[in-house]
Amino acid sequence: MLGAIAGIFLAAASPxxxxxxxxxxxxxxxxxxxxxxxxxxxxxxxxxxxxxxxxAMFIDALPLGRAAGQWVQTEPHDxxxxxxxxxxxxxPGVDPALWAGLRGAIAxxxxxxxxxxxxxxxxxxxxxxWNAARRLAREGxxxxxxxxxxxxxxxxxxxxxxxAKPQP
Numbered sequence: 297m298l299g300a301i302a303g304i305f306l307a308a309a310s311p312x313x314x315x316x317x318x319x320x321x322x323x324x325x326x327x328x329x330x331x332x333x334x335x336x337x338x339x340x341x342x343x344x345x346x347x348x349x350x351x352a353m354f355i356d357a358l359p360l361g362r363a364a365g366q367w368v369q370t371e372p373h374d375x376x377x378x379x380x381x382x383x384x385x386x387x388p389g390v391d392p393a394l395w396a397g398l399r400g401a402i403a404x405x406x407x408x409x410x411x412x413x414x415x416x417x418x419x420x421x422x423x424x425x426w427n428a429a430r431r432l433a434r435e436g437x438x439x440x441x442x443x444x445x446x447x448x449x450x451x452x453x454x455x456x457x458x459x460a461k462p463q464p
Contacts, residue, residue, distance in 0.1 A: 319430065319431065320423035320426065324359070324422055325419070325422055327421050328422075332427075332442045334434060335430050335433035335441060337441070338415055338442060344455060346415070348377065348378030348379050348415075352414065353405045353415065354378060354443075355380055355382050355398070355425075356379050357424040358375075358383060358418050358419060360462060369462060374451075375460040376450050376458075377458040378458075379417075381463055382398050382428075383462045385424075386426070390428075395431075397463070397464060402432075402437065413439045413440075414432065414437065414440050414441065417443035417444075417446045420447075426442055429442035
């Protein structure tokens with residue numbers, strides 16, 4: 297009986313893993329166990345056939361650290377060469393200004409690359425890229441893909457990385 301009561305209190309104190317819309321809302325560094333439909337998972341081999349920034353827009357959704365109420369880059373971050381880093385766009389309830397910036401960047405890129413794929417990623421076992429890919433596709437952005445293997449998978453398969461700076 298005490299164990300059941302303790303479980304109820306523990307569940308009440310723990311944040312829900314997913315919000316009402318199905319986006320991961322807590323414990324972002326965990327194995328991803330579902331597709332980001334209506335976005336599509338992109339196999340690493342297929343991603344490696346693309347030239348980031350030329351054939352496809354690659355977007356790194358790795359979050360930033362937080363200090364004194366501000367988002368800050370707390371450590372160096374390397375990303376896929378040719379990708380842009382748009383931190384914090386994978387959180388549920390994403391800041392409207394950050395989301396508008398992401399949507400604007402995609403629209404601008406697609407003016408020069410009509411119908412070009414958009415590939416979102418983070419790290420392996422990270423829900424940020426999954427959340428962002430799913431949200432974009434659910435909002436009607438076409439040809440949105442999620443690279444589950446993230447930066448580590450790209451690097452481990454021989455892909456180049458480059459130091460990243462967060463884009464506003």
